[in-house]
Amino acid sequence: PGYFMDIQTRLKKFVESGQLGIFKNGYWDNPAYKLSPEADLMATTHYLEALDFQKEVVKIHTIFGGKNPHPNYLVGGVPCAINIDGDRAAGAPINMERLNFVLSKIQEARTFNTQVYIPDVIAIAAFYRDWMYGGGLSATDVMDYGAYPKVPYDKSTDQLPGGAIVGGDWSTVHPVDPKDPEQVQEWVTHSW
Known part of the structure; x- marks a missing residue:
């Protein structure tokens, strides 16, 4: 004190x-x-x-x-x-x-x-x-990879787990495998 x-x-x-x-x-x-x-x-x-x-x-x-x-x-x-x-x-x-x-x-x-x-x-x-909820990122679709693992390099111990919010449904966080090219894709349509 x-x-x-x-x-x-x-x-x-x-x-x-x-x-x-x-x-x-x-x-x-x-x-x-x-x-x-x-x-x-x-x-x-x-x-x-x-x-x-x-x-x-x-x-x-x-x-x-x-x-x-x-x-x-x-x-x-x-x-x-x-x-x-x-x-x-x-x-x-x-x-x-x-x-x-x-x-x-x-x-x-x-x-x-x-x-x-x-x-x-x-x-x-x-x-x-x-x-x-809502934040400044997006009202519909957001993806995060997680952060702050308790054990270094072990994503399963993330204190802020990653996942995807789809269609603005913030009550459901879908798991994401960042190594799966079917789950994580990028198009130049939305790039700067």
Whole structure:
């Protein structure tokens, strides 16, 4: 509780400063906002933690090329010399020590995702249940592949299972096999 009160005090001081930047207009008392003050504080606190945590993920980028945002428009990735048992003095920036460091950052990110981000998504979604029906996507046909598996690469453990809504019947979610070309098709008629 003290931690959240500290964040609340920081936020209050920020708002009272009047220097809200991108948060200056339209962010207060909007009728579309349904979060309770407690849920709002929790989500905002975790958002600030995520902003702070991103610098840990950037360390991975630094090891594999030193650029963030990374120029992902270049095909081929980032060539890095590897010398698993050696030190970096030999001109190879990647060794076992660096790979273990990368692994530790990936594990930290997964822990944050599992223990903070996904519970927040579930908690916030509970306030917006009515937004699941109709939404801005389509009133008739929608397909989703699912997300947030409890076991990596095991789609059967998705916490948000995928499926198809057909003909606007939101009460029935049809299973979809994305590997079956008869179930998932695309036509240029509806492309941009």
